[in-house]
Amino acid sequence: MGRLSGKTAFVTGAGGGIGRAIAFSLAREGATVAAADINDQLLSETAELAGDLAITAVKCDVANRTEVFSKIDGFARQAGGLDILVNNAVMFHYAPLVDFDPQIASRMLDIGLKGTYWCFQAATPHLKARGRGSIINLSSIAVSMSIPNASVYTSIKGGIDALTRQQAAELGPLGIRVNALAPGSVPTPGANSVITAEGWKSRAQKSVLRYLPSAEEIGDAAVFLASDEAASITGVTLKIDAGMTITGP
Numbered sequence: 001m002g003r004l005s006g007k008t009a010f011v012t013g014a015g016g017g018i019g020r021a022i023a024f025s026l027a028r029e030g031a032t033v034a035a036a037d038i039n040d041q042l043l044s045e046t047a048e049l050a051g052d053l054a055i056t057a058v059k060c061d062v063a064n065r066t067e068v069f070s071k072i073d074g075f076a077r078q079a080g081g082l083d084i085l086v087n088n089a090v091m092f093h094y095a096p097l098v099d100f101d102p103q104i105a106s107r108m109l110d111i112g113l114k115g116t117y118w119c120f121q122a123a124t125p126h127l128k129a130r131g132r133g134s135i136i137n138l139s140s141i142a143v144s145m146s147i148p149n150a151s152v153y154t155s156i157k158g159g160i161d162a163l164t165r166q167q168a169a170e171l172g173p174l175g176i177r178v179n180a181l182a183p184g185s186v187p188t189p190g191a192n193s194v195i196t197a198e199g200w201k202s203r204a205q206k207s208v209l210r211y212l213p214s215a216e217e218i219g220d221a222a223v224f225l226a227s228d229e230a231a232s233i234t235g236v237t238l239k240i241d242a243g244m245t246i247t248g249p
């Protein structure tokens with residue numbers, strides 16, 4: 001018996017990077033998982049790599065509220081309910097805020113922040129029907145740091161931290177827990193598009209454990225927060241950064 005046997009989970013942005021690792025970790029612990037993503041090619045790869053794991057690839061743009069409701073309702077119907085929602089989808093783009101492309105900024109907000117609202121709205125009735133549930137939002141340690149050209153990204157993640165506490169207060173009385181994971185720098189396709197080789201090196205050196213967390217380690221933490229082991233934990237943001245944020249001068 002896995003720690004999540006009999007549970008079902010909808011994970012967004014699960015075509016690659018941290019989202020795929022979370023989907024695989026939840027499924028290895030026995031959950032039936034919808035790996036949702038906007039990218040067809042990544043979804044095919046995920047389905048192929050999943051092998052015997054109970055993972056269904058679902059095409060879903062989290063910025064499209066109608067589509068989010070249709071895909072979450074459809075998965076819950078087919079899987080016999082919903083226990084876990086992981087809001088992970090993101091669009092990375094770093095540039096100075098002073099002349100940041102407004103269309104890119106809007107798309108980032110539509111995916112990273114509003115997409116989280118829509119998934120929450122669509123998933124809540126299903127979690128409520130179970131009388132329990134766990135929602136995990138992806139934040140970032142970038143919220144409490146100053147990172148060059150990352151104003152739009154970090155402000156979205158700051159919003160996720162605040163939202164997590166609000167959602168936890170709103171759903172706590174219904175037995176539904178809401179927490180956030182704040183990874184340190186994790187090598188993924190998205191992070192590689194904004195962090196240079198030099199940047200990765202200095203991040204590993206600044207971490208007290210002298211390494212960078214892997215996507216699989218973020219998956220392990222998601223399993224913990226989704227499981228009954230975290231029954232008393234709600235409204236928190238859990239850092240998984242190999243100690244990068246506690247280094248002094």
Ligand SMILES: NC(=O)c1ccc[n+]([C@@H]2O[C@H](COP(=O)([O-])OP(=O)(O)OC[C@H]3O[C@@H](n4cnc5c(N)ncnc54)[C@H](O)[C@@H]3O)[C@@H](O)[C@H]2O)c1
Pocket residue numbers: 012013014015016017018019036037038039042060061062063087088089090091092111138139140141142182183184185186187188189190191
């Ligand atoms: N990698 C890091 O260093 C790091 C650090 C801190 C926090 N995080 C957070 O972890 C999460 C995952 O990051 P990652 O590095 O794996 O990102 P990534 O860019 O590698 O993967 C993001 C996935 O989201 C999908 N996606 C993009 N737009 C979408 C949409 N509209 N609808 C559905 N799916 C969409 C992409 O296709 C992709 O598969 C993000 O929320 C990110 O902010 C990452």
